[in-house]
Amino acid sequence: MQDNAMSKWLSPLMAFCVSFIIIATLAPVTGIQIERQLDFWLLWLGTMLILALPVCYLEIALAKRSKTTAVQALSTLTRDADASPKWRLVGWLAVVFIPFLAGGMLSAASQYVGNFAVNGATTYSVILAVLAVVAFALSLLPRQVLILITAVGVLAALVLANVMGTTLPAWQITTLEFSEWGNATVLALVASGLGLGLYWQSSIAAVKQQEIATKTVFPIWIAQLLAVVAFAFFAAKAQVPALALALSLVTGAALLIQMAREQLQQRQLAVVVQWLITLIAVFVWAAHVMVPVFNIALLIWGLMICLIYAIFAGWIMKISHLRKSMNFSNEAFYNIWRIAVRIVLPLSIILALVAVIGQLF
Template sequence: MMVRYASYFMAALLPLLLFRWFAPTSIGEIDFWLLWLFAMVLVSLPVIYAEIALAYRSIEAPLAGMQKLTREADASPLWRSFGWLTAVVAIAIAALIISGASSGLLSALTELNSAPNLPVFAVASGLMVIAVLLSLLGVAPLPIGLGLMVVGLVMGLTNGLPQVEFAMTNINLTEWARAVALALVSVGAGTGLYWFGQHLVTKQTVTAVEPDGLNVTKSHSTKLHSTKTPHTYRAAKLVLPIWILQLVIGIVALFSSGLALPPIGQLLYHAGVLFVASYLLYYSAQQLAHKFGLVVGLVITLIVGVLLVTIVPTAWLVGLLVIVSSIAVLVLSIFAGWHMKISHLRKSLNFGSEASYNLWRVAIRLIVPLALILALVGWILLWLS
């Protein structure tokens, strides 16, 4: 049952984890949040639809699925890079939140007069090793992480909600860049996480057994076939709940980003972050396992994760995450919009009307790539300044 709700857990967790890195310094900038809502509708929503459609079509994890889909569409193997990019994005997100958690834990322990005499990078490396070990538990750490984070935030509410003064500011390209990054990264659009979640559900269905221990081959084949049958599901049944949940949690994250957590609340919150990071590393290792095997996939994930938290500054990690995730979303949007067969996507999405499908197709082919290119230009201007 936990596998079935993995996508919803991640939809609720990512905004809480990543808003702090992409929200403006003054969270009361009305124009920024309007741009974020605009990007959520025009960029994130079409991308999540594309991701779920490809998941239904391939019935595989992203890396294996892209190999199958590129052969099916007779497209260049270059588009399979999306699978590799998603693994890098997952490790980068895990490294970023673990870096933040290590600083937060040391700060909380200092207030409790219990801080170890260790540099931040050493604590971050230790947490990364622990997170990789926890990743062996698969999906199980997700509800634990969410519970600990919620308890920590509730403890912060004892000091009252922070006062937010809302005001309009000037709209510019760098603000659009931050809004698009927030709309993509913090909701997981283009990371392959929802694709992977759908794959886990399908895999669980296929490998289920009857009480007598025998595989239910007939019922499984029926269920597996139903995932390919356009009349048995609609992508909106999965996409819209995820997207609405992200929108609601995003608003909660907006108002809770300025909460002052007590030391115990910080410890609980950052312990929860560690459990969530383990799922991201599990996802990355599973992707790499398709090519190298599980053990090598875990080793590569560990090495890359430790290197990121020890030698890459946090600000650079944010930049790395922006670049890699933007490229991943661009690859996904171009492949889904221009290379996938129309008939295959129409069946996978199964919209209620042809007009809805046409709107999505225009968005994924034109609006999403243009929005991403403008956002990357905005980030370049921000970094140069």
């Protein structure tokens, strides 16, 4: 009962913090902080409904079905679906992506620290290496402590950004472009931490007790939505809120590193291999010249994971398995979700991939 009660507040709080700091990491990559385009933000909120919500249901349904973390669960899920073991690759793509994303967050934190807190002679690579060492050390703390520290950092950054009088540009309405669909999809899925099994992993205790998936899904999704709204009124232009955000980015990275290592541990990999995978995925970001390439890789890699999960859950798994896991009160809700996962999600992600890749040329 204690684990269940803890999951009820831990997963939504984690969802808010993780979503906010990943948005802060990816926002400069997508360029959404250059102008406050009301039409784009409305598009983003729309994708949170039609894309992020179905994926959130997907994660929790798979958690209810497997009752274990993603990498470990896919062995059972593919056998239940009489599917090729090749589908298990998505779990490995996600578990390696998690520390790689943590490295991206540390990269963003390094830039904030470099801009506001240290002498210009200190190089980006040195700052990132120091922050990475701190993140790995913090990853040994209990998860509840990491989430609370991250939450304090996020809330401090939000409050201080407003108290210190950061002026935001006025909202404006512009013509929507095709590239903005790609950015909105990235921010709704990748920036929400969906497809990585994080909420799957943090909600296992709760889903073992709850028969209806919605009771777990909605608090997480609402928390993600609140993170989007909060970011609309945030800018880290002053030193203090920027450093508060940098603190939350470091502790958030520590949280992701811990969760990735936990999944690898459940696959019974050697401790040395667990640390080696996470260390390499994080420290590759120390190569400053490669950061633009890594940023694009974050967008494409994250979208590909969501695409594979959507195809696996929508087309490969047996209908009865996920229907029973979600336990909707009305069959129509399940049919709507299934259409979203089978058709809307894959097509939307493919269009987003085309848009993201198109921006490179």
